[in-house]
Amino acid sequence: MNAHSSPTQPAGRTASPHADGGRLELVGLRRAFGSYTALDGIDLAVERGEFIALLGPSGCGKSTALNCIAGLLPLTGGEIRLDGRPIHELEPEKRGFGMVFQSYALFPHMTIRKNVGFGLAMQGVPRAEADARVDAALDLVRLRSQADKLPGQLSGGQQQRVAIARAIVIRPPVVLMDEPLSNLDAKLRLEMRAEIRAIHEAIGSTTIYVTHDQDEALSLADRIVVMANGVIRQVGAPEDLYERPAHGDVADFMGFRTRIPARVLDADGTVEAAGARLTLPPARGHAPGSAISISVRPEDLVAGTAQGLPAEVRSIEYRGRAWFGSAALADGTLVFFRSEGRLASGQRASLSFDPARTLVFPAEAA
Numbered sequence: 105m106n107a108h109s110s111p112t113q114p115a116g117r118t119a120s121p122h123a124d125g126g127r128l129e130l131v132g133l134r135r136a137f138g139s140y141t142a143l144d145g146i147d148l149a150v151e152r153g154e155f156i157a158l159l160g161p162s163g164c165g166k167s168t169a170l171n172c173i174a175g176l177l178p179l180t181g182g183e184i185r186l187d188g189r190p191i192h193e194l195e196p197e198k199r200g201f202g203m204v205f206q207s208y209a210l211f212p213h214m215t216i217r218k219n220v221g222f223g224l225a226m227q228g229v230p231r232a233e234a235d236a237r238v239d240a241a242l243d244l245v246r247l248r249s250q251a252d253k254l255p256g257q258l259s260g261g262q263q264q265r266v267a268i269a270r271a272i273v274i275r276p277p278v279v280l281m282d283e284p285l286s287n288l289d290a291k292l293r294l295e296m297r298a299e300i301r302a303i304h305e306a307i308g309s310t311t312i313y314v315t316h317d318q319d320e321a322l323s324l325a326d327r328i329v330v331m332a333n334g335v336i337r338q339v340g341a342p343e344d345l346y347e348r349p350a351h352g353d354v355a356d357f358m359g360f361r362t363r364i365p366a367r368v369l370d371a372d373g374t375v376e377a378a379g380a381r382l383t384l385p386p387a388r389g390h391a392p393g394s395a396i397s398i399s400v401r402p403e404d405l406v407a408g409t410a411q412g413l414p415a416e417v418r419s420i421e422y423r424g425r426a427w428f429g430s431a432a433l434a435d436g437t438l439v440f441f442r443s444e445g446r447l448a449s450g451q452r453a454s455l456s457f458d459p460a461r462t463l464v465f466p467a468e469a470a
């Protein structure tokens with residue numbers, strides 16, 4: 105675990121003791137829908153109490169992975185183990201995991217207190233104990249004063265906190281969250297992010313959190329798992345992924361949105377990209393003739409008069425201080441760039457970058 109994890113126990117921990125266990129292993133996880141493979145062999149060991157973010161573009165298989173862990177989707181291959189025991193054939197409720205989804209999925213005609221206590225009532229937890237645990241969970245999400253309201257009387261952020269209270273009140277070994285903040289406005293998302301991390305630390309459960317938002321993953325997780333096309337591209341601490349992305353897909357999520365296909369021409373770093381010649385630092389060490397991909401951040405690909413890659417502007421918007429836009433290179437590659445001045449859609453532009461601020465991957469890892 106990394107620096108996020110505090111050895112001191114926050115006050116909430118005594119109020120809502122965490123479950124024992126929570127070491128989760130995914131072994132060769134597979135899930136197909138007909139002939140389509142949505143998960144193609146996922147291997148991951150998650151330590152007890154760890155906060156893991158599954159990060160990746162739409163359709164990469166994040167939700168499928170989460171639903172398989174939850175037991176909402178059967179596997180077509182592989183195993184899931186909790187504290188060494190296989191659990192992939194257990195019904196969702198037998199796994200005892202807490203779940204929080206994008207839609208809060210609260211019962212509209214039940215009070216907040218009843219919504220949060222529902223799982224405990226189903227488990228047959230005695231009334232007095234259930235009441236105390238509901239109070240503790242509501243304290244943790246700072247909603248005790250709203251306990252007798254109906255969900256419709258609360259804001260979106262408050263409703264999501266109820267959903268979180270409902271997930272943690274059962275003292276789950278693992279909490280699963282699928283894009284829990286995506287229905288909230290930007291300011292609330294930031295506030296809730298901090299709360300989710302604090303709650304995670306207070307209860308000590310393992311958390312698996314699905315998101316396509318790089319910032320959310322970087323700020324919340326002990327480790328980030330970047331997925332693409334049903335496989336894991338890279339697993340690492342946020343700072344490792346940010347500073348040393350091992351694959352073009354990971355670099356993309358860490359802000360290097362543009363990928364320019366190129367071919368190495370000589371050992372001095374001359375490459376050809378979209379019909380133009382560029383020079384990269386020779387130390388990048390890709391053999392002449394090899395196909396590579398150059399990853400660049402939008403702020404580092406600059407429109408100007410300098411000799412650069414010829415492009416045609418597709419879209420442009422002002423973001424304060426500078427314009428940012430997209431453009432097509434001569435070979436059709438879509439790139440994202442910055443401009444000091446306003447450009448018009450359809451206008452020709454010349455785009456250049458400082459080679460030292462790029463990442464270069466072999467084409468097959470891009």
Ligand SMILES: Nc1ncnc2c1ncn2[C@@H]1O[C@H](COP(=O)(O)OP(=O)(O)OP(=O)(O)O)[C@@H](O)[C@H]1O
Nearest residue numbers: 137140142160161162163164165166167168169316
């Ligand atoms: N029930 C289903 N039947 C057929 N295909 C499915 C089903 N559920 C998911 N898929 C496909 O599996 C792939 C992975 O979907 P999944 O929902 O896991 O992606 P995701 O990474 O969570 O994306 P998003 O962020 O858009 O939810 C997609 O191509 C999707 O179309």
